[in-house]
Amino acid sequence: MTTEPYDGRLARAVALRTGGRADEARELLLALRAEFPDDAVVAYQTAWTHDVLDREAEAVAHYRAAIAGDLPEADLRDALLGLGSTLRALGRDDEAAEVFAHGVARFPEYRPLRVFRAMLRYNTGDAREAVADLLRLLADTTEDPDVRQYRRAISAYADDLDRSWLG
Template structure:
């Protein structure tokens, strides 16, 4: 079984593990890789995030992104880092990270996920109208019957 298949197997069984067991299982596999392996760093960060250890996950996400992750892990790491930052009380930084991601990759497969987490960060920063507009516009794209109306209503929010 390949390294990635073993990682995937740990994630598939995550619900049957305690948080500590999950981190230990991922860390055992991460230890097989070089310290600069971006995917291994990403998996280590994700395990800590899953375990509610966001403060430990943040630097690992940053390092994985710095080293250079391939897609789709790069986009996942940006979204997960932004969510982690929000959970750590850094909603402004979370929003800025996601806004940059959406500017650079507006049509990425995970763009709607980025928009969802951006809406949460905007809400946390008091930008409630922006958050609702963003969420409604993202949703409108998936509403064949009412998408245009929902998009129009979103545009009207906050208008004088």
């Protein structure tokens, strides 16, 4: 057992991951998970590190534990994004869709969730909704003055990509 305090070990693990030493971070985080199995922040950091290491299948349980725990809001929205993205990468599209639906409902202003949901929609053959989502995001967020002048038209097309209003 180490004498280094919990906060120090967690900070060191995050620094290892961000410093390109994710394998070492993983070892430290797995030890923290064993010691603090109900700690949502440790679970989240463990999941994230597994994703960095392309160990998505192992990340899922850690994301689920983090989301079920008491995460700060910013970490919760990122954990939902991470879990949805990981499930998408694993081809578990139905589960990913549920996670993104929950995430977008819980954090409607957190646009990265909408972007990743659009990618999933494209992967599942719903290209129309994927394009509509991305057009809405573009209209809502662009700072490009050339695109901004067409914001109303872009939003209208996003709402009716099939141009049913022409017929």
